[in-house]
Amino acid sequence: MTDQALPLPARRTTFEKLLAAIALLKESRIGMIGLCIVLFLLVVAIIAPVLPIMDPLKQYSSHLLAKPMTEGPDGVFFWLGTDDLGRDLLSRLIWGAQRVFIWAGLATLSAYTTGMLMGVAAGYLGGRWDDILSFIGNLIMSFPLIVLYLVIIGRFGATPLNIIVAVTLATGPQVMRIVRGIVLDLKTRDYIAAAQVRGEHPIYIMLVELLPNARGPLIVDACLRMGYVTITIALLGYLGLGLPPPDPDWGSMINAAQKFGSFGANAMLWPAAAVSTMVLGLNMLADGLREISLRD
Amino acid sequence: MLPLIGRRLGMMILIMLVSSFILYSLFESDKDRVVIQAIGPYTSEEQRQAWLDQRGYNEPFLERYVGWVGRAFRGDFGTSVQFDKPVMEVILPRLMNTGILALWVFSLTVMISLVLGVLSGIAEGSAMDRSISFVSVLTTSVPEFASATFLLAIFVFWLGWLPGTSSGPGAFFRKELILPVAVLVIFNFGYYTRMMRASMAEVMNSQYVRTAVLKGMPFRRVVLKHALRNALIAPFTVMVLQINYLLSGVIVTEVVFAYDGFGRRLYEAAQFNDVFVVEACTMVAVALAVATQFISEIGYMILNPRIRLT
Numbered sequence: 001m002t003d004q005a006l007p008l009p010a011r012r013t014t015f016e017k018l019l020a021a022i023a024l025l026k027e028s029r030i031g032m033i034g035l036c037i038v039l040f041l042l043v044v045a046i047i048a049p050v051l052p053i054m055d056p057l058k059q060y061s062s063h064l065l066a067k068p069m070t071e072g073p074d075g076v077f078f079w080l081g082t083d084d085l086g087r088d089l090l091s092r093l094i095w096g097a098q099r100v101f102i103w104a105g106l107a108t109l110s111a112y113t114t115g116m117l118m119g120v121a122a123g124y125l126g127g128r129w130d131d132i133l134s135f136i137g138n139l140i141m142s143f144p145l146i147v148l149y150l151v152i153i154g155r156f157g158a159t160p161l162n163i164i165v166a167v168t169l170a171t172g173p174q175v176m177r178i179v180r181g182i183v184l185d186l187k188t189r190d191y192i193a194a195a196q197v198r199g200e201h202p203i204y205i206m207l208v209e210l211l212p213n214a215r216g217p218l219i220v221d222a223c224l225r226m227g228y229v230t231i232t233i234a235l236l237g238y239l240g241l242g243l244p245p246p247d248p249d250w251g252s253m254i255n256a257a258q259k260f261g262s263f264g265a266n267a268m269l270w271p272a273a274a275v276s277t278m279v280l281g282l283n284m285l286a287d288g289l290r291e292i293s294l295r296d
Numbered sequence: 297m298l299p300l301i302g303r304r305l306g307m308m309i310l311i312m313l314v315s316s317f318i319l320y321s322l323f324e325s326d327k328d329r330v331v332i333q334a335i336g337p338y339t340s341e342e343q344r345q346a347w348l349d350q351r352g353y354n355e356p357f358l359e360r361y362v363g364w365v366g367r368a369f370r371g372d373f374g375t376s377v378q379f380d381k382p383v384m385e386v387i388l389p390r391l392m393n394t395g396i397l398a399l400w401v402f403s404l405t406v407m408i409s410l411v412l413g414v415l416s417g418i419a420e421g422s423a424m425d426r427s428i429s430f431v432s433v434l435t436t437s438v439p440e441f442a443s444a445t446f447l448l449a450i451f452v453f454w455l456g457w458l459p460g461t462s463s464g465p466g467a468f469f470r471k472e473l474i475l476p477v478a479v480l481v482i483f484n485f486g487y488y489t490r491m492m493r494a495s496m497a498e499v500m501n502s503q504y505v506r507t508a509v510l511k512g513m514p515f516r517r518v519v520l521k522h523a524l525r526n527a528l529i530a531p532f533t534v535m536v537l538q539i540n541y542l543l544s545g546v547i548v549t550e551v552v553f554a555y556d557g558f559g560r561r562l563y564e565a566a567q568f569n570d571v572f573v574v575e576a577c578t579m580v581a582v583a584l585a586v587a588t589q590f591i592s593e594i595g596y597m598i599l600n601p602r603i604r605l606t
Contacts, residue, residue, distance in 0.1 A: 144547070
């Protein structure tokens with residue numbers, strides 16, 4: 001079956017690599033569970049537009065804070081109930097998943113790119129570069145994360161770009177610290193000396209020789225980091241510093257539902273469970289990957 | 297060791313200075329913005345000019361900054377816009393409340409993680425070890441505002457045993473403190489436990505512990521007298537460094553439970569655009585973070601004599 005699906009030899013190698021990676025991951029049960037959780041949420045988020053679910057913004061004023069498995073008007077069915085404005089929770093959760101994946105993904109990517117470039121420069125170039133970059137990193141890391149977010153987003157406003165910038169600023173230095181440590185170790189290897197003797201440009205050595213060889217521990221860290229960023233995105237939504245309503249957002253869903261908690265906790269439990277599940281999936285995946293990487 | 301401490305101290309001061317400069321330029325380089333936030337948008341041009349003159353805002357930026365730092369050192373961060381009181385009066389009592397919360401959380405977290413970490417570290421791969429590991433992955437995956445939601449649903453809205461908000465020291469304080477403390481301990485203990493476990497497992501595999509076991513020393517004595525002391529070194533640094541993250545979590549938890557603490561003061565000041573309170577809170581938070589980092593480094597040096605040579 002796999003042979004038929006893969007006519008192109010170039011694609012086969014990447015796909016086979018992926019299969020091999022999954023086969024390796026199979027040895028770690030915790031990693032497999034994590035992978036399944038993350039893939040499930042990802043698939044649901046991607047196919048949200050074609051799923052037979054309700055409009056996440058449509059308000060049914062006759063069914064506010066409905067319980068799960070409630071039948072609504074015109075034959076609609078609220079599988080998980082509704083929120084305080086009578087909007088279907090299931091479809092809000094699913095669209096919220098898409099939103100979290102997009103923004104947490106973009107923010108993690110941006111933080112990782114920045115952190116990797118800073119880390120590889122600090123580790124490989126050393127000297128003054130290292131001093132300056134490490135100082136910037138220490139400076140940012142001496143702010144408690146929430147304080148950093150409150151200051152940046154409070155000062156410049158909660159726009160998508162500002163949120164990504166804030167996450168990059170907060171997370172980049174942590175990535176930098178890890179990459180710097182790995183690079184300090186890698187740069188004494190023979191292949192780096194060989195590249196230096198060949199007369200390669202430092203930028204080539206950093207990007208082509210060093211970074212690809214640092215990928216092992218970084219993949220594990222990226223999973224963990226994506227989990228933290230997911231927490232951050234939801235947290236900013238919860239604190240009212242996230243993306244503006246009415247689009248569904250797990251964090252702001254929890255916040256809105258908590259105000260009506262005494263009328264029924266249903267609406268606040270689902271988004272809280274969704275955030276926790278996603279972070280749990282990423283953490284378990286990272287755990288499994290680490291377990292495997294330590295094995296060989 | 298002394299020059300090392302001196303260098304760290306210098307670094308600390310440098311970080312404080314640079315971050316205060318960045319903070320000041322972010323919030324006060326635009327004086328028209330400051331005056332509007334301080335005395336409101338519906339004021340006449342003369343009123344604004346008078347306010348700016350009186351507070352020396354018409355001086356050059358650098359001079360203003362130096363003056364601000366000087367006053368900040370004496371504890372004068374200006375007047376809170378929201379409360380019309382000196383900023384320090386607005387913050388200090390809140391800092392006390394947060395201190396109480398943080399102290400409870402920190403001591404409980406350390407105790408729980410110490411016990412669990414040792415239990416799983418002395419028997420790597422056992423059923424006990426695996427279940428502790430699983431529980432700590434589970435609890436660290438649930439962010440504070442989500443676990444607060446679960447606890448609220450159970451203990452406040454369903455069973456009705458505990459109050460859902462805690463306003464700080466007062467009549468029902470003890471009871472009000474349970475949920476915030478529980479939320480923070482649940483989120484934080486997993487990470488500490490894993491540190492403790494890793495360190496304990498490493499020490500248990502070392503030669504001198506094996507020797508102690510082989511010479512027939514009771515296992516309990518080996519663990520408590522020989523292994524534990526050395527296993528505490530690495531987690532100590534991590535635990536103190538984690539105070540920075542703990543502070544972040546404390547802010548969130550205070551907002552969730554409307555706890556009258558320093559973090560909620562900062563959050564509300566940021567919502568209200570109370571510039572001077574935001575500045576003061578941020579500086580206090582950075583000072584705390586830098587100070588804990590300093591303590592953890594010094595502590596590590598004292599606990600681990602080998603590091604002094606480097």
